[in-house]
Structure formats: structure tokens, C-alpha cells
Amino acid sequence: MIRHSAPTLTEEEIQACADVMRSGHIAQGVQVEAFEQECAAYLGRRFGIAVNSGTNALILALEILEISRGSRVAMPSYVCAALATAVLQCGAVPVLCDCRQQDHNMDPHRVPPDIPVIAVHLFGAPAPLPQNPLLIEDIAQAIGAPVGKTGKVSIVSFYATKLLTTGEGGMLFTDDDALAQAARDLRDYDNREHFRLRHNFKMTDLQAAIGRAQLRKLDVFIKRRREIAQRFTEAFAELPLELPHAENHVYARYVVGLDQRDELQQHLSRFKIEAKRPVYRPLHHYHLDPHAECPNAERAHRRLLSLPIYPSLKDEEVEQIIQAVRSFF
Numbered sequence: 001m002i003r004h005s006a007p008t009l010t011e012e013e014i015q016a017c018a019d020v021m022r023s024g025h026i027a028q029g030v031q032v033e034a035f036e037q038e039c040a041a042y043l044g045r046r047f048g049i050a051v052n053s054g055t056n057a058l059i060l061a062l063e064i065l066e067i068s069r070g071s072r073v074a075m076p077s078y079v080c081a082a083l084a085t086a087v088l089q090c091g092a093v094p095v096l097c098d099c100r101q102q103d104h105n106m107d108p109h110r111v112p113p114d115i116p117v118i119a120v121h122l123f124g125a126p127a128p129l130p131q132n133p134l135l136i137e138d139i140a141q142a143i144g145a146p147v148g149k150t151g152k153v154s155i156v157s158f159y160a161t162k163l164l165t166t167g168e169g170g171m172l173f174t175d176d177d178a179l180a181q182a183a184r185d186l187r188d189y190d191n192r193e194h195f196r197l198r199h200n201f202k203m204t205d206l207q208a209a210i211g212r213a214q215l216r217k218l219d220v221f222i223k224r225r226r227e228i229a230q231r232f233t234e235a236f237a238e239l240p241l242e243l244p245h246a247e248n249h250v251y252a253r254y255v256v257g258l259d260q261r262d263e264l265q266q267h268l269s270r271f272k273i274e275a276k277r278p279v280y281r282p283l284h285h286y287h288l289d290p291h292a293e294c295p296n297a298e299r300a301h302r303r304l305l306s307l308p309i310y311p312s313l314k315d316e317e318v319e320q321i322i323q324a325v326r327s328f329f
Contacts, residue, residue, distance in 0.1 A: 002320065004274040005161040008221060008311040009210075016209035023205075028188075031205035035212050036171065039156075042215060043148050045173040047180035050203040051187060054140050054157025054170035058086035058118070060201065061136050061153040061172055064182040067092050067116055074130075075118040076106035077284040078297035082157075083118055083138070084283050096284050096292035103127070103246050104255070104300050121147050123253040123278060123306075124163075124225075125246035140170075141252035144222045148173060158207075161310075163221060163252055164214035166207035224311040225251040228318055232307065235322040239329050242303070253278050254309040256325075261305045264328050268307075271324040278306035 020026055032050050040048035051057045067073060069091030075083045077096040084094050097110040105127035111117055116134035121127045121142030129135065129150050137151035143163050148154040156162075158169035172183050189198035214221075229251040233243055242257030255278050258264060268275045282301050284292040307321060 002273045002308050002313075002317050004276045004306065004308050006310055006312060007160050007165045008217075009165075010213075012213045012217075013210045016213045017206055020205045020209045026206050027204055028202040029205045031208035031212065032203050035203075035208035035215070038212060038215055039171055040173060042218070043143070043154070043173055045149060045154065046175045047173065047177075049172045049174075049180060049183040049187060050208060051170050051172065051201040052203055052207075053168055053201075054138075054155060054159065055082045055086050056199070056201045057155035057157070057170035057172045058082065058136070058138070059089055060183050060186055060199075061155050062086060062090045062092065062116075063186055064179045065116065065134055065136070065153065067134075072112070072115045073118060074111045074115055075283070076120055076122070076297070077282045077289075077292055077294040078104055078106075078279055078300050079120050079122065079283065080279060081281075081283065081286075083120070084286070084288055087118075088288075094283065094288045096289040096294060098292075098294040098296045099300060100128075101296050101299070103244070104296075104304070107296070119151070121145065123244065123255050124250040125244065126248050142250055144218050145248045145250045152176070153179065158211055158214075163225075163250065164211065164218050166203070166211040166214070169203050169207045169211065221311045222250045225309055228309050228313060229254050231318055232309075232322065236325060239326065241325075251309055253306045255304050255306050257300070257303040258305070259303060261303050264325070265305055267328045268321075268324050271320065271327075273308065273321055273324055275308070276306050277301070278304055 036048035071092045072095045073087045073092045074095045078099040100107045103125045105122050108128050108130040111130040117132045118136045120138040135151040137154040139148040140157035154173040158166040187201045265275050282297045284294045
């Protein structure tokens with residue numbers, strides 16, 4: 001079976017974990033601090049604050065920006081449930097916005113003015129960003145692209161299927177000293193002079209050691225993703241498929257569109273190729289915003305299919321995918 005997604009792990013990550021275990025310090029420590037500094041430098045931001053998931057990085061972002069209970073927060077409907085989860089955890093109210101047909105990113109013209117916005121760079125395609133002083137950039141699928149420096153705060157996920165992984169994990173980025181200090185304070189509740197509600201969102205040194213090894217290879221990973229994407233695009237150019245196209249795309253997902261999406265998915269399964277809906281269900285299906293009108297998100301949900309694309313995919317597996325897709329037509 002060719003899996004839909006898989007982490008690219010080598011002896012380097014194994015050795016990094018072994019070194020941490022031999023050190024006797026496996027919780028948050030020097031590896032986390034180094035990983036924060038290296039990720040912030042890679043992204044071009046002053047501060048990185050490592051946490052145990054991308055969702056929790058988003059919760060921290062909302063809290064340090066003082067998004068109060070009952071506040072409205074704009075976000076795309078065509079996105080995973082993590083965004084709505086974080087907003088609702090903070091007692092805020094999701095305002096769901098439709099996506100654009102060309103890249104499935106949130107349409108900035110559909111974003112209401114004067115409310116906080118979470119903008120996602122979906123599938124690795126840099127999104128057009130609304131002008132907003134309380135902009136949070138979600139770069140979980142686009143780290144490595146020229147993104148993540150516009151928002152007051154940016155967040156990333158290091159889940160197993162992301163562009164680089166720590167198994168589970170995430171990070172918050174900002175250039176603001178006060179916001180960075182607030183995020184670090186809220187990340188951990190221990191050893192404090194004064195009590196307030198804080199979290200246990202810490203990343204471990206084991207995770208950070210994996211992440212540091214992954215970060216050193218991120219540009220190589222993206223180069224390989226782009227090579228595979230180019231092969232797909234050339235092979236599928238004459239087929240009746242909508243193909244991804246965006247400047248500076250890093251191809252966290254290679255997503256095609258067609259009316260016979262389910263049939264193509266079943267066809268690929270018979271060839272032992274796992275393909276998936278890239279977004280399991282758009283957020284407006286959960287009735288989180290009674291005023292949401294999202295026809296483009298509805299169309300994307302009906303038509304889009306994500307094909308396997310990751311650095312450890314072998315050339316012969318890429319060719320198997322190409323031939324299986326072509327045989328469907």
C-alpha cells in the first residue's frame with residue numbers, strides 16, 4: 001500500500017533521540033530552547049515558543065492577543081477542525097469565510113473588517129492575507145514558503161504528517177517581546193509567584209531533538225515535494241482534472257479536483273494507493289456559524305482529492321500513482 005502521507009525519518013532522528021535519552025534530561029530543556037531559536041531564525045522572526053501541538057499554539061496566540069470571551073474571530077470554513085476547536089476553547093465565536101476557487105485559500109474579500117482573523121496557507125499554497133492588525137497566520141502546511149512574517153503572531157504544527165515533524169508539537173512565532181513573554185508564561189504553570197490559569201503545553205527535548213534534525217533537512221524535503229508535484233502536473237496536464245498551481249507552493253498536499261472524486265478514490269484504492277479528502281469536513285457543516293455562506297468551500301468538499309506526496313515517496317511509487325490516475329480516464 002502506498003500511504004497517503006508518511007513522515008520522512010532517518011538514522012539522524014534516531015540518533016538525536018538516543019543522545020537526549022543518554023543525557024538524562026528528556027522534558028523541556030536545552031533542546032527545546034535550541035529548536036525555538038533555530039525555527040525563529042529560519043522563519044525570520046525574533047521569537048519562537050515551542051508547545052505540544054499546533055492547536056495549543058493557536059490557543060496561546062488567541063490568549064496573548066487578548067481575544068476575549070464572546071469575541072468574533074474570522075477563519076476559513078474549508079479547513080481542519082483545529083481552528084474552530086481553539087477559538088471555541090477560548091470562548092470566542094467563529095465567523096466562517098468562503099474560500100477562493102483557484103487555490104482554496106480563504107478569500108480575503110469575504111473577511112469582515114475589524115475583527116481578529118486566522119489565515120491558513122492551505123495545502124502549502126501561500127494565501128492572500130487580509131489587512132488586519134490582529135492577524136494570526138497558520139503556516140502548518142506552508143513552513144518553508146515565504147509566509148509567517150505578516151501576522152502579529154504565526155503558528156505552526158509539527159504533527160506526524162506535516163512538512164517537518166516532531167510526532168506531535170507546534171510553535172508560536174512573534175516579533176513582539178511582550179507577546180513572547182506572555183506566551184512563555186501561559187505555556188507552563190509551575191514555579192510562579194502569583195497564580196493565574198495557565199497550561200501544560202510544554203514540548204519535550206525528545207520531540208525538539210527530532211525537530212532540529214528535521215529542520216536541517218526542510219529545504220531538501222520541499223525540493224523533493226516540488227519535484228514530485230512537477231511530475232504529477234506534467235503527467236496530468238491533459239486529463240480533465242483541476243490541478244494545483246500557485247507561486248511558491250511547497251506541496252504539503254497535492255490536491256486535484258473532479259466531479260468523480262469518490263470514484264477516483266476507490267479506483268486508486270484498488271491499486272493499493274491511499275488518497276483522501278484533504279479536508280475531512282468544512283466547518284460550516286458543523287453549524288458553527290448560522291450566517292456562513294460558503295459555496296466555494298462546498299464545491300471543494302465535493303470535488304477535491306489529495307494524492308500521496310512526501311519526500312520518502314520512491315520514484316517507482318510516484319510512477320505507480322501517475323499510471324493509476326491516468327488509467328481512471
